Amino acid sequence: MSETHAKKSTAPINAFLIAQVIIFVLFLVFLGWRLYLVISSGVYGPDTWVRFTISGLIIGSVYSVIAIGYTLVYGILFMINFAHGEIMMLGAFAGYFVFEALKSIPIASTGMSFLDSFQIISVVLAFLAGMFIAAVSGYYLEKIAYRPLRGAPRLIPLISAIGASIFLQNAAQVMFGPKRRTYFNPASLQRSVGWRIPIGGEEVILTYTGVLTFVLSILLLVCLYILVMRTRYGRSMRAVAEDKQTAALMGIDVDRIISNTFIISGALGGAAGVMWGIHNGIIYHYVGFIPGLKAFTAAVLGGIGNIPGAMIGGIMLGIVESLGPAALGIDFQLKDVIAFSILVLILIFRPSGIVGEVLSEEKV
């Protein structure tokens, strides 16, 4: 293997490498120059930077949770589960419906609705419903759209995944209507309410929804990490990811492991959907698509197939995306451009991601 690599890196590849380095250095110089301009102009005070960082951390933690879904599936099947963002959207809708239903149940003893009387139970119920619906959708998605295609050329499952994504998006649009809905949170989880932290003479609000989202994401990620790395079940998952045939010979039910992977990644997507709803407040049929794409970016950023990588990638992407437009002094509308540019750059220059091990060429 090493010999072929040595042969490959002859003249043209070297030129390519040099070109890459030059572009990268120019890019860094440009970044530094813009950063210097913005900071020296003093448009943004320290409070603004803290605000951006906080919102970046929160959104980044949601990206991490979604990114894990991509990474788990990619690690096992080497396919991009393009419909993962839509699974997240379904989870968000499930949570929304739970809140709406609980809102309409009056409790006589407190004189308020169930939602406001038992807030913790309501939130737990919403998360359970979101995770359940998303897990079920993930399970059936794999069973219907991916399982019959196992062993087909690689583009075929990807196209099937794109089809599933379009189907789910439009199914949601036709069923729930195209209008945007506002998540009706319990009373103590009102958006824009939270702890006030004084920074540099200004106040920065650390919202309760944001803290809930962040803490819950980290909790989920830690649980997942323990599940995959420390339990017997996780070991069989890793074995299947390594080599399906050998795993099957060792007595592991490969089909069941794959199904369960989709269930787990679906549940994580559903939880992310509910978090998205609670924190951002607005959901509609298209809500999963862009976060899904960005979470995929995060997974690639950290090295796809690598669980800690997805976590770090998600948080990094969130921070870069929220600090980027300010730091570069460009329009906030262009934050998606920053995210996608990162995706393109990472895939071009370091397809193994920042923490990922170097994948063999077949995998890339």
Add this chain to the structure above:
Amino acid sequence: MNDQYKISANSGLVFGVVIMFLMLFGLTTTLADIIGNIFSLPSNARAGNTGGLIFLFALLGLWAGFRAAGSDRTNLKRVIISSLISGVIIGLFIGVFSYFVGALDGMDVEMRNYFVQLDRPSVSFLLYGRPILTGSLITFGIYLIFGVLGGLLAYYVEIKKPNEYLQKQYLVLKDKALNAGIVKKYTQSPRANLISYGVLFVMLLIFPQMLGKYWNYAMGTVGIYVLMGLGLNIVVGLAGLLDLGYVAFFAIGAYTAGLLTAPAPIPLQIGFWPVLILSILFAAVAGILLGLPVLRMRGDYLAIVTLGFGEIIRVLIRSDMMAPYLGGPQGVRDIAGPSLFGISLTNEKAYLYMIIIGILLTILFTNYLQNSRVGRAWMAMREDETVAQAMGINTLYYKLMAFATGAAFAGLGGALFAARNQYTGPADHTLMVSINVLCLLIVGGMGSIPGVIVGAFVLKGLPEILRELDLYRLLVFGALLVIMMIIRPEGLWPAPRRRMELHEVVDLEGLPPEGKLVGEEG
């Protein structure tokens, strides 16, 4: 024995869930209306045709019963029990669902706020305009009766074998037709291809004259999609590079045409014909520029990068930052149309002719490329890049060429599209355009020129005819993509070579579920 009944119950449950979703999508109402109109059935509800609804439910029940009849269809008793089980389950499922919806509606819950298709009239329609209990019982009854009838039908088919009889008749007829003098003479004549092309050409000339304004416009849209499909066919079908950001080149073509001919935001106002050439050139250059960095990527990574590129272009043309140069969210207005010898060619008919000429030229060009050294290099690359490289094919060069050619066709399509609408804006260049083009390629058959045309007519022409189903167009697209991948990945009119390849894959599926057998490297 019990297993058989379990399978029937399962099948009933699947049917129940699917029918419930059809009701939530509002498809039952639409389909019932279509059926009702065809057979002019009576109706006693405002929102739809209840006769059609009964007909639809009866058909579905029949199908479910037929499916549930099981493997051993010669045993009448078991067939009836199996289909009865499935019928009862579907009936219960849908009946309870209808009752539930009706009851919620009766409790003054605004269902419409949550499920848009379940507004008051629709709920009453799903209950046949009758009280809740009666309506649900009618539904239950229909599924029960027709489920059993479906089972009996399965039994009848198994015993009497009418399908084999029909098949035999069909083969006899086909044989007769093929042996009839004129057909035989035609199919064996060496000039057959030439004659059919001639007939097609004359038809293309006459066609736009016969159609009205609306249909000329609609056919023009189909034609532009054929153009783009031909372009993407080169990138995806021949060279095997999945490009999900194809709309970017379409946008570049459209915006080049728009910005250079429109009075605002850039007051250049060059004439149409030079701009048409420029659009194609710019798109091709953009293709090379995108191709350069992503050359070394393979398979799905390439797909995602191109998708990201398409999204970047879309966000950029929407943004306020670029608005002074690109028009922002409002887009570019008053794009000039073409004129020839002082005659303005800005009606639908002239555009249709131009699009047809563009398609013919593109087809000739594609055909030429496909059967040349370049085409063979592309196909070799598609099959196995490493081997192609070992054979001395400069893959970087040929990939760039595929990107540039494909992009040029999209640029042409974009320029014609912008000129015809006299407007272009960010809404014309969403990801859905890329997906649509990819869909038509897959439905028609990748790597096949007639396949592209068939695909464009199916995906862009059929929705024009079935306007009632417009709401469900994308829903059906998505489902179609999945279904095509599972049952017919080579498309409706596949290229012969590709069909062979894919069927080889199907044969290999009997082996262990290990993805590395075929095309894992690609």
